[in-house]
Amino acid sequence: xxxxxxxxxxxxxxxxxxxxxxxxxxxVHVAGFSLVNSVIWFFNTVNPGxxxxxxxxxxxxxxxxxxxxxxxxxxxxxxxxxxxxxK
Numbered sequence: 001x002x003x004x005x006x007x008x009x010x011x012x013x014x015x016x017x018x019x020x021x022x023x024x025x026x027x028v029h030v031a032g033f034s035l036v037n038s039v040i041w042f043f044n045t046v047n048p049g050x051x052x053x054x055x056x057x058x059x060x061x062x063x064x065x066x067x068x069x070x071x072x073x074x075x076x077x078x079x080x081x082x083x084x085x086x087k
Contacts, residue, residue: 023072040058
C-alpha cells in the first residue's frame with residue numbers, strides 16, 4: 001500500500017515529501033544490495049572460488065550504500081526554501 005500524503009505532492013516545495021522520497025529510495029537501494037549480495041555469496045558458498053571478486057563487489061557496494069546513507073541522514077538539507085517574490 002503506497003504511503004498517503006495529506007496534500008497534493010509538490011517535491012520542489014515540500015521538504016517532508018523530499019525527505020520521505022529520499023528515505024524510500026534508500027530503502028530500495030538497501031533491498032537491492034541485500035538481493036545482489038545474498039545471491040553472490042550463495043553461489044560462492046555452493047561453488048567455492050567461483051566468484052573471486054565477491055568480497056570486492058560486496059565492499060564496493062557497501063561503501064556506496066554508506067555514502068548514500070551519509071548523504072540522506074547527515075548532509076541533505078530538507079529545510080523549506082524561501083521564495084523571493086521580488087519587491
